[in-house]
Amino acid sequence: MFETRRIRTRVLLQVLLTVLVVPFVFPLVAMVQGSLKGAGWANYGTVLSLPLLPGFFRNSAIIAAAVIAIVLVCTMTAAFGFSKLHIRGKEFFFWLLLACLTLPGVVLLAPLFATVTRVGAYNSIWAVILPVAALQIPFTTLLARNFVDGIPNELLEAARVDGANTVRTFWYVLVPLTRPIMAAILVLVFINSWNEFLLALLFLQTPDHQTITLVPQYFVGQYNNDQTKVLAAAVLTALPVVIAYIALQRYFERGLAAGALK
Incomplete structure (x- = not known):
């Protein structure tokens, strides 16, 4: 077991953490540097002057808020049922839910497309909201159930x-007792829903419904490929996620740590 009071141990841990962080930081630095090439800050001015940009931000915010609401309601009720209620066969249904984690999202594109077109939801934000929320629920339910298991049954009986x-x-x-894990789930779901690209690209065809993650495609075409504007x-696109994570970082880490310990 490491003794972090020793200077040598702290130095080794710092070096290890630096080595682990560099592969994740390097693409971000390269992205920012690439976005400033050529015209410099004028690249951002060009992107911000895109008339459809406010609508893209609005659509992404609506999708993220709706996904967060659906996931929180479904996750917390499911965790309560799986952990504290006496339901016949609940373990079977829980493991069936976890089996969904083994399916990559790409495998579901064909059936999702067929379902969305059949129910008439194609080219609407609900075509993105519902699948994204459904794909989040198995993992968030696993996190929430582990947390709820640590709540004494005596409180509920009282x-x-x-x-x-x-x-x-x-x-x-x-x-009220599950606010830490709810905060962690909120941050996690916001990041995933805001960054959703594949389903938005597949189901949202008109600019009125498209999201912020699809903005780079307006600077790439048959006769135009301005990588500085794309970057x-x-x-x-990444700024809201970074700001949200920095603002809620302590709640996110506290919720995940509490769920792991419990």
Whole structure:
């Protein structure tokens, strides 16, 4: 076991962490440097002057907010049911849910496209919201259930003794105690939903419904391939995610650590 009080150990840990971080930081630095080549900051001005940009931001924000709401409601109710309620065959359904984690998203594109076109949701933001939310729920349910397992059953039994039904027990007892893991899930789902590209590219065809992740395609075409504008658009797309993570970093780490310990 490492003794972090020693200077030598701290130096070794610092070197190890630096080596692990460099592969992730290098592409970000290269992206920012590439976005400033040629016209420099004027590249960002060109991207910001795109008339459709505010609509792209709005659509991405709507999709992210809707996905977060759906995932939080489904995840917390599912975690409560799998962990604290007596439901016949719940372990079978839980492992069936976890089996969905083994399916890559690309495999689901064909059936998703067929389903979306059949129900008439093609070229609407719901064609992105519902699949993205569904793909998030198995993993977030796993995180939330591990956290809920650590909540003493005596608290829930005391609420029932006081006359609270299942809904009131969930809302007034479980939800306040699970705020750390809910914060972690919120950050995780926001990052994934804001950065969604493949489903948005497949299902959103008109600019009125497209998201911010599709902005770079407006600077790439048959006779135009301005990589500096593409990189500038990528930087602007990533800024909300970076800001949100920095602002909620401590809640995200606290929630994941609490879920792991529990």
